[in-house]
Amino acid sequence: MRAARVVPIHPVSRAEPPARRAPRCSACAMRALCMPAELSADELTRLDAIICATRSVKRGDALYRAGDAFHSIYAVRAGSFKTVVMHREGREHVTGFQIAGEALGLDGVGTCQHNCDAIALEDSVVCIIPFAQLEAVCRELKPMQHHIYQMMSSEIVRESSQMMLLGTMTAEQRVATFLLNLSRRFKARGFSAAEFHLRMTREEIGCYLGMKLETVSRMFSKFQRERLVAANGKTIRILDHEGLARV
Incomplete structure (x- = not known):
């Protein structure tokens, strides 16, 4: 790097x-x-x-x-x-x-x-x-x-x-918590809580969550299959906020 x-x-x-x-x-x-x-x-x-x-x-x-x-x-x-x-x-x-x-x-x-x-x-x-x-x-x-x-x-x-987060949560829980935290912070600033652009890379998210890049990508794919989120490049749309919170 x-x-x-x-x-x-x-x-x-x-x-x-x-x-x-x-x-x-x-x-x-x-x-x-x-x-x-x-x-x-x-x-x-x-x-x-x-x-x-x-x-x-x-x-x-x-x-x-x-x-x-x-x-x-x-x-x-x-x-x-x-x-x-x-x-x-x-x-x-x-x-x-x-x-x-x-x-x-x-x-x-x-x-x-x-x-x-x-x-x-x-x-x-x-x-x-x-x-x-x-x-x-x-x-x-x-x-x-x-x-x-x-x-x-x-x-x-x-x-x-x-x-x-690092000590007790599964990989799935870590990514869900990360997305919900960003959603809350964007909402507090008057932006959409459901759709936002990730300025950080998947690798940087992994460095923050204590996960490998491949694991982060696998979790995003899992959430998309379960229709919890939709990802288009770095743009994330939360489709089921309550479902993500249950994770």
């Missing part, structure tokens, strides 16, 4: 395009996913002042690498990412997929450096949120502080769910 190119964040080299000014949080369509709903107009203005830049990341490029110094967290404004850890023998393990409205970079809070790679699955845009400035704002804006705690808690729950 070709190694992803790194898009430097701190500092920006002359060869890389500079970070662009971010659209105001107060006018962003993704605000309900990234920010607590109870913030006042004045409080949103304060957040506008610290979330001052966006960065475009081309498909296959890395937003950050394991071992990079931690400075910021990132909100996915458009596109999608995968987070990856590399085994010592060079094998890749996918630890998560992040779509628009979700956060990246929280893995660096504890050790002040990132412990995974964040790689764009398609041409994507992130909002850059300097963590030191965010911490200062959170001391005064309690709803925002609580929101950050919720984000960190969600990461703990997600990792626990991943351990249960």
Whole structure:
């Protein structure tokens, strides 16, 4: 597998395009996913002042690498990412997929450096949120502080769910859970819960679910035979949501 190119964040080299000014949080369509709903107009203005830049990341490029110094967290404004850890023998393990409205970079809070790679699955845009400035704002804006705690808690729950998925579920259950999880997340963003495009490959899904590519493909074929889903390339249509949930 070709190694992803790194898009430097701190500092920006002359060869890389500079970070662009971010659209105001107060006018962003993704605000309900990234920010607590109870913030006042004045409080949103304060957040506008610290979330001052966006960065475009081309498909296959890395937003950050394991071992990079931690400075910021990132909100996915458009596109999608995968987070990856590399085994010592060079094998890749996918630890998560992040779509628009979700956060990246929280893995660096504890050790002040990132412990995974964040790689764009398609041409994507992130909002850059300097963590030191965010911490200062959170001391005064309690709803925002609580929101950050919720984000960190969600990461703990997600990792626990991943351990249960890998440790106790059959291959059939893992793929069904994966599709239902994506369906729920797309629905929360106002997209169709029944039909969506998979930006990740079958191989990447297998890396995430702890399965071989052949097994992932066999499960998709099984679900199609049972008329639970219809697959056309990377486009997935859930035909029987309740049936998939019963799996």
